[in-house]
Amino acid sequence: MEFVTYEQDGFVGIVTINRPKALNALNSDVLKEIEATFDAIDLDATRAVILTGAGEKSFVAGADIGEMSTLTKEEGEAFGKVGNDVFRKIETFPIPVIAAINGFALGGGCEISMSCDIRICSDNAVFGQPEVGLGITPGFGGTQRLARLVGAGKAKEMIYTAFNIKADEAYRIGLVNAVYPQAELMDAAKKMAAKIAKNAPIAVRASKKAINEGLDVDMDQAIVVEEKAFGSCFETEDQRAGMEAFLNKTKVDGFKNK
Numbered sequence: 001m002e003f004v005t006y007e008q009d010g011f012v013g014i015v016t017i018n019r020p021k022a023l024n025a026l027n028s029d030v031l032k033e034i035e036a037t038f039d040a041i042d043l044d045a046t047r048a049v050i051l052t053g054a055g056e057k058s059f060v061a062g063a064d065i066g067e068m069s070t071l072t073k074e075e076g077e078a079f080g081k082v083g084n085d086v087f088r089k090i091e092t093f094p095i096p097v098i099a100a101i102n103g104f105a106l107g108g109g110c111e112i113s114m115s116c117d118i119r120i121c122s123d124n125a126v127f128g129q130p131e132v133g134l135g136i137t138p139g140f141g142g143t144q145r146l147a148r149l150v151g152a153g154k155a156k157e158m159i160y161t162a163f164n165i166k167a168d169e170a171y172r173i174g175l176v177n178a179v180y181p182q183a184e185l186m187d188a189a190k191k192m193a194a195k196i197a198k199n200a201p202i203a204v205r206a207s208k209k210a211i212n213e214g215l216d217v218d219m220d221q222a223i224v225v226e227e228k229a230f231g232s233c234f235e236t237e238d239q240r241a242g243m244e245a246f247l248n249k250t251k252v253d254g255f256k257n258k
């Protein structure tokens, strides 16, 4: 891989977008490598993933403007689909993905972070959807995910004005869960991932699926989604171990993912 690195740290996988000369902008090759990296993650050995960008300046400064500048309508649609397929893969990835946003998260960068389950950022992070200033709409889900995360009013303001916001504002509007000094960001992401990894993996996965699927349907259907997820846990060894440990006033010494 030229533009993406992967590191396995115990149960935690760390995916780093590594094209610092272009502030980790997403061109077709980067998108393909992100997809291939997620496809190769061993889901038996991994319980949470961290997605970050190389360097101290940028998480992802957007889709590659040079590559996009000459696209035809058909090519634009095709490029949008490549990105959307990768982002949807991350969003529906069976295990949680934490975005550790270490700088600029603009356009496609903000969008890829929003396809992750949880976003935390460094204090120098900058978020925005600058697309309308370039003559395009957000194309990797920005019009959809931003409105769902921060509400339609704030999303419309950010998208129509193409104004960037800083980390503290991103925190205030609920776009990120927490802000850390840059030097502490990866440790914080690893700590959060380790907490997730300590819990029963099948229950964590079922929770992710239930939250995602439930948000797409009305509450009557959503509650059925949860019932099914909840019921499925009672076929697992980890449920028995977890409840037995509680009743015996002990703790499970490592869930088995079974």
Ligand code: DAK
Binding pocket: 021, 022, 023, 025, 026, 061, 062, 063, 064, 065, 066, 075, 076, 077, 078, 079, 080, 081, 083, 104, 106, 107, 108, 109, 130, 131, 134, 136, 137, 138, 139, 140
């Ligand atoms: N694409 C390509 N190269 C980029 C880039 C980008 N998005 N962002 C930065 N770079 C490159 C710069 O060109 C520069 O390269 P060299 O000149 O050194 O070769 C290098 O990274 C360093 O950037 P700067 O010199 O500009 O660094 P500064 O610190 O001065 O400024 C900046 C940092 C992040 C404020 C600035 O680089 C900037 O404004 N970058 C562009 C940010 C942006 O507008 N991002 C949104 C892109 S639009 C769609 C699919 C997807 C999308 C839309 C439609 N469909 C097909 C439906 C998504 C669109 C976007 O993401």
